[in-house]
Amino acid sequence: MSVSVRIPTPLRKLTGGADEVTVEAANVGEMIENLEAAHGGIKERLCDEKGEIRRFVNVYVNDEDVRFLDGRATALKDGDEVSIVPAIAGGQRE
Numbered sequence: 139m140s141v142s143v144r145i146p147t148p149l150r151k152l153t154g155g156a157d158e159v160t161v162e163a164a165n166v167g168e169m170i171e172n173l174e175a176a177h178g179g180i181k182e183r184l185c186d187e188k189g190e191i192r193r194f195v196n197v198y199v200n201d202e203d204v205r206f207l208d209g210r211a212t213a214l215k216d217g218d219e220v221s222i223v224p225a226i227a228g229g230q231r232e
Contacts, residue, residue: 139164141214143173144221152177166197167210169220184222194225 142160145153153159154177161176163169170191174181184195190210191197197204198221204212214220 139214139216139218141169141216141218141220143169144219146222146224148224149180149183149222152180152183163214165208165210165214166191166199166204166212166220169214170210196223196225197221198223 140160140162142158144158145156147157150157159173159176161169161172163172167189170181170184173184184191184197186192191204199207199212199214199218201221204210
């Protein structure tokens, strides 16, 4: 299945500046592996040492958070849009 993956600004240096890439994948886990094969270094930014999606990285398939679906096993179909959204935290306490 060919899916479009929206790449957040902090990861675009790994995709040659592209804000969106297309990969073949049947599920989110395979999508991450295929992203890594095409754009080395991206998996370590998305996944922890156990291969699970990092808790501060949100992955959406057609606007649905994969945490509330099947995580890495979430099925993908041709034409799906996947968004990778890093959580924003921090700031100054007053």
